[in-house]
Amino acid sequence: MxxxxxxxxxxxxxxxxxxxxxxxxxxxxxxxxxxxxxxxxxxxxxxxxxxxxxxxxxxxxxxxxxxxxxxxxxxxxxxxxxxxxxxxxxxxxxxxxxxxxxxxxxxxxxxxxxxxxxxxxxxxxxxxxxxxxxxxxRYKRPAFPTEFDRRIDAAWKKDKRKKAVSKVSNNLIGIYAKVYPDKEIADGENYFVDLLALVVPNLEDEDLKAINSITDKYKEALIEAKMNVGETKTVTEFQVSVGTLKQYKRFNLDELSYKNDDPLPPEISMN
Incomplete structure (x- = not known):
């Protein structure tokens, strides 16, 4: 009724x-x-x-x-x-x-x-x-362990990351990380991290190079933060399975997409 x-x-x-x-x-x-x-x-x-x-x-x-x-x-x-x-x-x-x-x-x-x-x-x-x-x-947003955030922020401040990403945000859906262990760790322990950049399809080589330069900066920051960085991928949403994406969490830079009318990440656009 x-x-x-x-x-x-x-x-x-x-x-x-x-x-x-x-x-x-x-x-x-x-x-x-x-x-x-x-x-x-x-x-x-x-x-x-x-x-x-x-x-x-x-x-x-x-x-x-x-x-x-x-x-x-x-x-x-x-x-x-x-x-x-x-x-x-x-x-x-x-x-x-x-x-x-x-x-x-x-x-x-x-x-x-x-x-x-x-x-x-x-x-x-x-x-x-x-x-x-x-x-x-308020109830659903990507969250890495606090210690992970603290370490990457010390190596590359979030405001500077936003500024770098804003230059490619019209072609970038999101930057994701698979973090192990996905929990708080002690000072003497390290995180193992795989990176994934999700991009819009049919990009020119020049646009892909610009995005890859951003993921390289993320990798450099993670290494500087004494993390072990493994695989780094740049793919479209059609080249990655839902199962694979569920293993990753997204660096939360949503306001760039809202502000510039750029592509939104799957957890928003698929609601």
Whole structure:
């Protein structure tokens, strides 16, 4: 059985009208959070909103902010704990910030029937995709052992890695590593690492050389970090099996793909 909220146009990413925010916060027992700069955004998946057997609906708590020079630091899903977004409204662009743990849950049947989403302010499709992937990244994102991260960061800082990868990101789907052992190790122990670069098909030799130069830099950094580096491959997603890819974890540089509209890695694009 479908819930009335579906017929009223409620989907993931819909925004609550200002006149309804206070009442919904009260239903969630969070009336103390009400302020003029607060808005509520549907965080539940659209299918969950529509399904009557899913009894609750979840909302992200967002706040209007000014767009200052630091605003972009939290765009494009760069940070799993905070997201800055641009919304389109009849009065022009509006800017909001969200914190991952700031959410409320409400029993759907407690919401007054017929309440409608705010159509005067909305996500663009790209910004909605950032928001949905940001919600998912809170629970699912590639994670190497902390000691592995510490060692490679000491040899090649993450900001410098991002800068290097950004030069080839339009042809690069992701850089992956198979790490053994996949756990924390003591100072006197070493990791064994295989590298894999996943690229778009039909690249020119010059483009492949540029990508291979990046994987060579990764290899050099790993060796400098006293790791044992084995096989290094550059392949398209059609040249590697799902079974093989599952043995690897991806260096998380998603914001480059979002920012530049570059190809997304399989764990995102296949959702």
């Amino acid at each position: 479908r819930h009335w909220m579906e017929e009223s146009g409620w989907l993931q990413g819909c925004i609550v009208k200002p006149e309804d925010v206070a009442h919904l916060l009260d239903l969630a027992g969070k009336s103390g959070l009400f302020a003029d700069d607060v808005l509520l955004i549907v965080a539940s998946g659209s299918c969950d909103v529509a399904n009557s057997s899913d009894l609750v609906i979840e909302f992200s708590i967002a706040r209007y902010v000014d767009k200052d020079p630091s605003f972009g630091n939290f765009c494009f899903n760069k940070n799993p704990r905070k997201l800055n977004c641009t919304l389109e409204s009849l009065q022009g662009n509006k800017y909001v910030t969200l914190i991952a743990f700031e959410k409320i849950c409400i029993i759907k049947d407690d919401i007054p029937e017929g309440i409608l989403p705010n159509l005067e302010i909305q996500f663009t499709q790209d910004e909605l995709n950032f928001y949905i992937d940001w919600l998912a990244s």
